Amino acid sequence: MNPRPGYADLTPQQVLDALDAVGLRGDGRILQLNSYENRVYQLFLEDGSAVVAKFYRPGRWSDAQILEEHAFALELAAAEVPVVPPLVLTGAEDGVALAGTPPTLALQGAHRWSVSARCAGREPELDDPETLRRIGRFIGRLHAVGRRCPFEHRHRLDARADGRRALALLVEGGFVPADQLPAWQASCEQALAAVEAAFDAAQPLATLRLHGDCHPGNVLWRDGSPHVVDLDDAMQGPAVQDLWMLVSGDRSTIARQLDTLIAGYEEFSEFDDRERVLIEPLRTLRMVRHAAWLAERWSDPSFPINFPYFGSSAYWSQQTTQLREQLEAMG
Missing domain, CATH: 3.30.200.70 (Phosphorylase Kinase; domain 1)
Structure with missing residues (x-):
């Protein structure tokens, strides 16, 4: 490369x-x-x-x-x-x-x-239902604006193309050790097939302009309210892309957290409940794309320093295990 x-x-x-x-x-x-x-x-x-x-x-x-x-x-x-x-x-x-x-x-x-x-803040306390509801309202307001017109130039989330590009980059670039490649590649291909099937089954999906990378570290809490300082990963995609990274835990916990988020969200924007089934597929897609992102940036001297585990057999063995777990979660 x-x-x-x-x-x-x-x-x-x-x-x-x-x-x-x-x-x-x-x-x-x-x-x-x-x-x-x-x-x-x-x-x-x-x-x-x-x-x-x-x-x-x-x-x-x-x-x-x-x-x-x-x-x-x-x-x-x-x-x-x-x-x-x-x-x-x-x-x-x-x-x-x-x-x-x-x-x-x-x-x-x-x-x-x-x-x-300059705008300072802290990460939100997502175990507080009121905080989740307020974040849902915030994202609902953001999406109400995002629905006014589509992006013309920004990335458009495409589960099939994004996943297959990441897989090809990792395999063809030789980033997976030979002793881990067969198991990881087989698990990755199965997981991406499940992601693609989930997105195909959910069609047609409405898309809108999104924050794109709405994890807790990118939502700052200040003066009792959420805000964001960076739209670097803004993209066109389904609404759930800006919600799923804010929920975690077992299936019932995720459902309860998502209900709270959506209750706030729907004060400003309508949410298509069919998108709920895309949470685990999106989590799987992010896992694969994150590994590809590390590979793509490996020539930057700061990446080997900050991610020394990338490329080790232990890292890829763990990735294989997590992909198999995601296959079960998507089942």
Whole structure:
């Protein structure tokens, strides 16, 4: 695999210069925030405020895809859905170009970046039914806006294509050790076939613009309410994609949690109950795609450091076991 352009040339001084070039004068203080996919920094400005700058992984999204994400965030903010949209940028200089209407994306060479206000929060307490209900209301409001029109450029969730692409990448790239490959590949192919069958049986499915990666770590709790600060994985897909990662446990616990989420959700958006059966198929698809994501990013030096277990026989043996468990859960 040929590695895509990365972040080797992105030094703290270059980050400060990039912000300075769009009129945001830093006071020299910079803190790198936790993000594997992008490079995200908190910067303090001379006026005493603080912003967060996100440098998009080169080659991951097209400019059109990033700008469509930004437009969705601005549309949500205008509808008073609690998201943190990108700032409108002005006065670009030193070879930096701006894109978007209004301009929210800065471009220079291989790098694209956006800036947003700093917004802190904590993970929600999902064992509290009232918290779940409020999150359901929040997602219902987000989806009410998401249904206004479809994405044209963002990823469209396709269970068959997404799963088979991930499988091919892992097998053809030689990421699975030879001693684990037969068992893992057989289990993966069976599991993906079950995922595809579940999606086929649920058709026709309505799709809408989604957050796309709505796990507890991406839903921040602040002042008694949920909000999101990042739509980096925004996609077109069924509504349940933004709900299933918020429920866990045995079948009865998941059903009870989902009922609570949906009770809040349906104050603003209608939920198709046929999508309930897609929770375990989506969990299975995410497992396979997560492994493929690690493989795709393996040339980034930060990934072997942060995921040292990937590629070991123990890791793939565990993956095989979990796929077999998911086959039972989907049965």
